[in-house]
Amino acid sequence: MESFTPYLLGAGMAVLLGLDRTAALQIMVSRPLVAGPLVGFVLGDPLTGLTVGMLLELLWLCRMPVGASIPHDDTQITVSATTLAIALSATIGSGAGLTLGALLIALPLGKIGQHVERAVRTQNERLPAAALARLQLGQLPAVERLHLCGLGNFALGALTTYTVIVLVGRWLILSGAPFFLDLLTTQADWIKLALVLAGVATLLQALNVRRAYGLFFGGFLLTFLLLGVLR
Amino acid sequence: MSVNPLSTNPSLPQERIVLARIDNRLIHGQVLEAWVPFVQADCIVVASDEVAAKPLQKKLMAAAVPREISVIIGGLAEIAEFFSRNDSARRVLLLFPSPAAALQGYRLGIPLAELNLGNLPGGDGKRRVSCTLSFSEDDLSIFQQLEAGGVKILARCLPSDDPLDWKVLAAGGEG
Amino acid sequence: MMISGTLSASLRRRLFCRSFLLQASWNFEQMQGLGALFVLSPLLRKLYQGEELQQACARHLSYFNTHPFIAPVILSGMAQLEVNGAGKEEIEEFRQLLMAPCAAMGDAFFWGGVRPFAAVVAMFFALHGSLLAPVVLLLIFNLPHLLVRIVGFSKGCELAEGVVDFLARCRLPDLAIRLKQATLILLGILCAGLTHNTLNFAALPWQWGGAIIPLVFTLGWLARHRLSPLLLALLLAALILVLPGLY
Numbered sequence: 001m002e003s004f005t006p007y008l009l010g011a012g013m014a015v016l017l018g019l020d021r022t023a024a025l026q027i028m029v030s031r032p033l034v035a036g037p038l039v040g041f042v043l044g045d046p047l048t049g050l051t052v053g054m055l056l057e058l059l060w061l062c063r064m065p066v067g068a069s070i071p072h073d074d075t076q077i078t079v080s081a082t083t084l085a086i087a088l089s090a091t092i093g094s095g096a097g098l099t100l101g102a103l104l105i106a107l108p109l110g111k112i113g114q115h116v117e118r119a120v121r122t123q124n125e126r127l128p129a130a131a132l133a134r135l136q137l138g139q140l141p142a143v144e145r146l147h148l149c150g151l152g153n154f155a156l157g158a159l160t161t162y163t164v165i166v167l168v169g170r171w172l173i174l175s176g177a178p179f180f181l182d183l184l185t186t187q188a189d190w191i192k193l194a195l196v197l198a199g200v201a202t203l204l205q206a207l208n209v210r211r212a213y214g215l216f217f218g219g220f221l222l223t224f225l226l227l228g229v230l231r
Numbered sequence: 232m233s234v235n236p237l238s239t240n241p242s243l244p245q246e247r248i249v250l251a252r253i254d255n256r257l258i259h260g261q262v263l264e265a266w267v268p269f270v271q272a273d274c275i276v277v278a279s280d281e282v283a284a285k286p287l288q289k290k291l292m293a294a295a296v297p298r299e300i301s302v303i304i305g306g307l308a309e310i311a312e313f314f315s316r317n318d319s320a321r322r323v324l325l326l327f328p329s330p331a332a333a334l335q336g337y338r339l340g341i342p343l344a345e346l347n348l349g350n351l352p353g354g355d356g357k358r359r360v361s362c363t364l365s366f367s368e369d370d371l372s373i374f375q376q377l378e379a380g381g382v383k384i385l386a387r388c389l390p391s392d393d394p395l396d397w398k399v400l401a402a403g404g405e406g
Numbered sequence: 407m408m409i410s411g412t413l414s415a416s417l418r419r420r421l422f423c424r425s426f427l428l429q430a431s432w433n434f435e436q437m438q439g440l441g442a443l444f445v446l447s448p449l450l451r452k453l454y455q456g457e458e459l460q461q462a463c464a465r466h467l468s469y470f471n472t473h474p475f476i477a478p479v480i481l482s483g484m485a486q487l488e489v490n491g492a493g494k495e496e497i498e499e500f501r502q503l504l505m506a507p508c509a510a511m512g513d514a515f516f517w518g519g520v521r522p523f524a525a526v527v528a529m530f531f532a533l534h535g536s537l538l539a540p541v542v543l544l545l546i547f548n549l550p551h552l553l554v555r556i557v558g559f560s561k562g563c564e565l566a567e568g569v570v571d572f573l574a575r576c577r578l579p580d581l582a583i584r585l586k587q588a589t590l591i592l593l594g595i596l597c598a599g600l601t602h603n604t605l606n607f608a609a610l611p612w613q614w615g616g617a618i619i620p621l622v623f624t625l626g627w628l629a630r631h632r633l634s635p636l637l638l639a640l641l642l643a644a645l646i647l648v649l650p651g652l653y
Contacts, residue, residue, distance in 0.1 A: 025426050028543065028544060037540045125434055128433065131440050143443065144444055150432065196596075198639040205626055209590070259506040263579075291507040295579060
């Protein structure tokens with residue numbers, strides 16, 4: 001039986017971890033590699049969360065949360081994919097196929113996160129003006145509350161992104177499972193390798209120091225030959 | 232000190248400007264993390280009279296750049312003179328604090344072919360045209376003058392953004 | 407009003423704690439502007455009253471944008487200036503001096519250097535299926551993060567000269583490059599291990615791993631030509647799912 005509780009818990013985590021992205025603390029619990037296992041832990045299956053987080057971690061690692069450029073919302077992709085994979089395991093049967101299916105479906109849906117985030121930051125634009133008005137009335141506590149309103153906006157944004165990914169993702173998984181589940185399960189290892197490699201390639205591009213490829217392939221070849229010889 | 236852009240000898244190795252950008256924040260994250268590697272610059276030149284007059288700010292700006300990239304910070308006249316000397320073949324990323332500074336620099340002989348619009352904050356009498364850009368009437372007339380001189384002006388915050396002509400932005404307003 | 411002196415320890419703690427919420431109302435208009443006022447308001451309420459308090463608050467409600475982890479240096483400096491009874495211009499000059507360079511240093515060091523390094527080290531644990539991975543990531547990232555916040559906040563009261571000196575001595579941009587180089591080598595090792603394991607699992611000869619080199623080059627080239635990570639990942643996954651069907 002599919003239960004509603006995991007989705008609710010997932011939503012709570014979506015808000016908490018989503019706030020860490022920009023609004024508060026920024027101690028990196030919002031990174032996929034941390035968010036995944038955390039959500040998994042709350043839902044009772046940290047290893048599924050670890051798989052999801054590990055495959056997503058590198059993809060947007062170097063997109064800086066700077067100024068006006070808004071990176072892809074990898075936190076909500078992680079949270080919703082983990083939640084879906086765990087919540088649906090009761091109906092579909094758990095396994096690498098379902099985890100990867102949830103991940104690959106949540107991945108493009110995460111695009112919505114960028115639009116939501118933009119909307120949140122635009123919504124926040126009203127706060128300084130409102131704060132100035134309150135200030136002229138001499139209400140400093142109200143000004144501080146207005147600042148914290150921003151937290152509410154960010155939380156609402158995280159919740160929106162999460163809900164959209166989970167709703168659309170759940171429908172897609174349930175209707176598509178008969179077609180892709182077996183294929184995904186047999187190809188699971190290769191897909192994992194491919195996702196990590198995609199992340200590595202973007203990182204190689206983004207970690208732009210001199211001789212980046214030299215350092216990378218140096219490390220690669222040395223380890224690879226060593227492992228090959230030892231085998 | 233007389234600066235005449237026409238007197239440069241074309242046979243000398245040219246100081247290559249790989250990116251000229253107007254950015255009120257001058258040296259900051261977007262420039263260092265995104266643009267420097269994208270255009271493979273090995274020298275950052277800041278042309279600003281205000282910054283040149285403040286030793287503390289100069290020191291701090293230089294400290295924000297890794298040692299392998301050289302930094303030259305000077306007033307507009309100083310920088311124009313630097314370009315007219317062109318004694319090396321470095322790949323230069325040139326930064327102006329404002330459209331007015333860019334125009335003045337251009338008139339002093341800094342060889343501009345293309346100008347990138349990065350960050351221009353809002354303020355009184357300024358119209359927001361995109362997330363990071365606000366134009367005043369003065370800015371628009373400066374862009375017109377620069378373009379009449381053959382300088383292409385494109386708005387592009389990061390290398391991953393699509394370049395947009397300033398006239399499209401000015402006509403479209405926010406959106 | 408001229409009150410010169412030091413901030414009390416309890417007040418300093420309050421300001422420091424509030425600095426973790428600096429970006430709560432991030433917006434395109436003033437970025438962290440309202441946040442800076444939020445951080446400083448306990449101090450302002452202590453220093454001023456009535457009309458003066460309003461004016462003091464109003465002058466802090468303006469464009470503020472820097473790296474959130476280095477912001478405590480600037481905020482604590484601004485607090486010290488307020489305590490010293492400095493004027494509006496002096497405070498404005500201090501902010502303008504520090505905001506952009508601090509943002510550049512923080513972006514390079516934390517987002518460009520520490521975060522990828524912490525994540526790649528943690529990936530080694532993750533690929534072994536170890537739940538230590540998130541712990542490792544959090545530890546490696548937050549050690550320098552909290553250190554910079556705490557030391558920065560205490561250095562801020564030395565004002566412009568001291569702060570600039572401190573930041574210049576930290577050499578964060580050079581450290582960032584070292585970290586990036588280390589990350590790249592680790593990334594190579596990670597890739598080799600993963601490839602080796604996958605081939606091992608599929609019972610293929612290990613020499614096939616050589617194919618990874620041109621593959622990574624191609625992917626890197628695609629990424630350089632602005633193919634987003636999203637498309638890159640989906641493209642590869644689709645390729646793997648379709649290929650066996652072609653046999």
